[in-house]
Amino acid sequence: MEWWKDAIIYQIYPRSFQDSNGDGIGDIPGIISRLDHLQELGVGAIWLSPVYPSPNDDNGYDISDYKNINPEYGALEDMDRLILEAKRRGIRILMDLVINHTSTQHEWFEKSRRRIVPYTDYYYWAPPRPDGSLPNNWTGFFGENCWQWDDVRGEYYLHLFARTQADLNYHCPQVLDEVKDILRFWLDRGVAGFRCDVINLLWKDSLADGEKRLALTGLEHYLTLEGTHGILRQLREVLDGYRAFTVGETVFVTPDMARDLCAPERRELDLLFSFEHMETDQYFIKWLKRDFRPKPFFEALIKWQQELPWNAIYLENHDQPRSIPRFGCDGWWRESGKLLATLLLTLRGTPFIYQGQEIGMVDFDFDGVDQLNDVESRNVNRILSAYHVPEGLRWRIIARTSRDNARTPMQWDDGPNAGFTTADRAWLGVNRSYHFVNLADQESDPDSIWSWYKDLAKLRREREALRRGDFLWLEATHRVFVYRRRLGAESVTVALNFSGRPARVGSRGTLLRSNYRRDGFDGRLQPWEAVILEDRPL
Ligand code: TEU
Ligand code: CA
Secondary structure (H helix, E strand, O other): OOHHHOOOOOEEEEHHOOOOOOOOOOOHHHHHHHHHHHHHHOEEEEEEOOOOOOOOOOOOOOOOOOOOOOOOOOOOOHHHHHHHHHHHOOOEEEEEEOOOEOOOOOOOHHHOOOOOOOOOOOOOEOOOOOOOOOOOOEEEEOOEEEEEEOOOEEEEEEEEOOOOOEEEOOOHHHHHHHHHHHHHHHHHOOOOOOEEHHHHHHOOOOOOOOOOOOOOHHHHHHHOOHHHHHHHHHHHHHHOOOOOOEEEEEOOOOHHHHHHHOHHOOOOOOOEEHHHOOOOOOOOOOEEEOOHHHHHHHHHHHHHHHOOOOOOOOOOOOOOOHHHHOOOHHHHHHHHHHHHHHHHOOOOOOEEEOOOOOHHOOOOOOOOHOOOOOOHHHHHHHHHHHOOOHHHHHHHHHHHHOOHHHHOOOOOOOOOOHHHOOOOOOOOOHHHHOOOHHEEEEEEEOOOOOHHHHHHHHHHHOOHHHOOOOOEEEOOOOOOEEEEEEEOOEEEEEEOOOOOEEOOOOEEEEEEEEOOOOOOOOOOOOOOOOOEOOOOOO
């Protein structure tokens, strides 16, 4: 049985979850001490963002040793204990597999830049062009160009992400052998699978110039190519031996690509994260946000519900601003937080809850760029400064899109530093909202966002239609979203009002849940109201 079709998966960003030793940095013993929280929420698996040794230029997405644990987070024994303690609570562990690139501090890179066999071609190295310019015209994900000169080697290396994240070269067969070895290493320790970072970019077909684009020139040379499909099938052979699960982070993926990546008979990925619904509030590139409009958002969700048999459902992760200020409304914090929870837990697919989402955490309250840690935000700041964009405007752009918004420490209680650390300062600023947004308060409040998440998780367990049922949309207007989930005789309708004004919908039924106190349902929704109805048989 595919356990992951019935499970809720919870993402932990280890640096910000729970500090256990007072150094201001979250760690694995800290995670272990909070497993009961996750069990109470009803999660079936944890996706652990990277915990490997790393210089942390991109907080662990720049790995310097794939077979160890960052000493800041603990040791291998702590990881073993986490796997065991989670298992005792019926929770599986998924590791983050970051194999598009390594840190430039990885031993492979050190050897590759010195041309030591067999590491010589582990990365994409290239000389300057005859006119002295960069090897090609590609541009990278974090706003910089993607070639960096290396004095030791006397060549440039390719990096689609930060300068210290060098892309691995899968044309060199040893690289895939290394990756297979890494998979076995963790699977042998008992992890249940992997979340695969930017997995559809692995294979670069050539280093030829790309067609000029506003962002990511060169994309056609590495986006979801046949070579990547081949790599995934080879990795699957290892994974199958352990019945392991994989969810791919697949950027710019289209439904056609997604079907190829996830079709069970092709033996590549089990599941993937698509991005379309997360991009409906942006112009051209992710750093230019416009106001959120519900309709295109609903349409993107409907499209993917219809195009794929099964989706990864998410509204937040460590790369995205928080969902309440983004898709909901701060002024209706509790109502819109519950409404978004309802959407997340009633669409067809596997829901992913990002740490803090279950208590309605909101975006950071930083005052300026000097409080930022995110390598992407710091790059954008540098680039905008070079174009003389005034500081005020720069900050407005960055504050709205910075990945640090979702990376501030988890707000456990209203004690110092929100109960995250006993240190004077956490590694990243704790959001002052913790005085009124924290788990401890919400635990004792049956009406809290936390209680709502728990309740919906329970409802999902009870109603198979909410898990396995098909999806049928009934209404999707500029503010109202209504859809039905049906399995055999069991049929449930969800109606959501994405606005601060009352709304009407056509559906009726027996009221199962509402984020307002009410007895029955006559088709009228309060501001940001979410209702779940049991459809009456005709
Ligand atoms: O993110 C991939 C990615 O494409 C990001 O650029 C994403 O679009 C962006 O962060 C949104 O602002 C993955 C990881 O999730 C991210 O944390 C890493 O920084 C990145 O890969 C490189 O490993
Ligand atoms: Ca610590």
